[in-house]
Amino acid sequence: MKKADFLEPDQTLTTAARKLRKDNIGCLPVCQDGRVLGMITDRDIAMRGVADNRDPNRMRVSDAMSLNAICCSKESSVEEAVALMRQAHVQRLAVVDADRRLVGIISMSDLEEGGSERRPFEVTFYKNILDHAGLPHHSEVMRVSVAQGTKDEAVHAAIRQFEETRQVAVWTTAADGYDVVSIHLGESGESLESLELTSERDAQIRPRARVLWEQAGFPEGQDVQFWEKAARGVDGESEAAK
Incomplete structure (x- = not known):
């Protein structure tokens, strides 16, 4: 404690x-x-x-x-x-x-975390709440620490745990978004954190990845592959638009 x-x-x-x-x-x-x-x-x-x-x-x-x-x-x-x-x-x-x-x-x-070392990624799910001035802010729903893997793998692992804990089929029914904190060591060995907000790119990738997953017959254990395929499509369209 x-x-x-x-x-x-x-x-x-x-x-x-x-x-x-x-x-x-x-x-x-x-x-x-x-x-x-x-x-x-x-x-x-x-x-x-x-x-x-x-x-x-x-x-x-x-x-x-x-x-x-x-x-x-x-x-x-x-x-x-x-x-x-x-x-x-x-x-x-x-x-x-x-x-x-x-x-x-x-x-x-x-x-x-075992009370000691920080995990490389922390994914914080939130709901958008309006304050007394009518301005939106993130209200934390759940925070998940992930020990290894890439950012995308950490997000997928966190989503699975969130859905299991909240007992929902799709995480978006219980949260409006998520933020990702990546944790790494600095040159002097100090622990540094970088906050990555849920991006517009992620918002475009997510529904496309789900469609690919559904079209493939809902296979398990291939979340990252579908996400990366959807990401390539989104990034390709973005480059073409530029």
């Missing part, structure tokens, strides 16, 4: 939203006197605050948070934490002691 970060119930939704954006996460526990009261998510802010036309500078976290936050004990096993997250379809758990005092945070990505 990692060091616990949290919000207090009397803080405003604006403060909560800024902290979620700063830390690039989708939820935080809400605590009073060290004890977990609930969990506030970007969806809570959007649905209970923005969608109801409430003033986020006045509305309190306690008015929007989800009660009965899903927690695990610091004595729980890794397997128990994973099972709990998968059952509840969440990516982060508050870790508490016997008195329900917050002692840490554990995430699925932490467990997948």
Whole structure:
């Protein structure tokens, strides 16, 4: 687990939203006197605050948070934490002691990474949510770490895991897009990250690759080949247009 970060119930939704954006996460526990009261998510802010036309500078976290936050004990096993997250379809758990005092945070990505080395790729699926000013922003739905392969292979592996976890046939029914963070070492051995947003090229390739897959009879294990074939077609048309 990692060091616990949290919000207090009397803080405003604006403060909560800024902290979620700063830390690039989708939820935080809400605590009073060290004890977990609930969990506030970007969806809570959007649905209970923005969608109801409430003033986020006045509305309190306690008015929007989800009660009965899903927690695990610091004595729980890794397997128990994973099972709990998968059952509840969440990516982060508050870790508490016997008195329900917050002692840490554990995430699925932490467990997948073994708590040490970062994976070469992280694919973050998101929904487009409008903020109080009517401006769209990415609300994280799920983050998947992939250890090896090319970017395209990592995206395909992440999509398969997303569809299995969310129990959907096509990932686009549960998310509007995805961003990809590639992780590599710098000259001095430092860990560097490069954010690659879902591109217009990907948006053109995706439906064409699916058509090729359907025409081939829905074979398994050939996602990358269909994607690359569709990509060649899109890139060829783009070059011809230029």
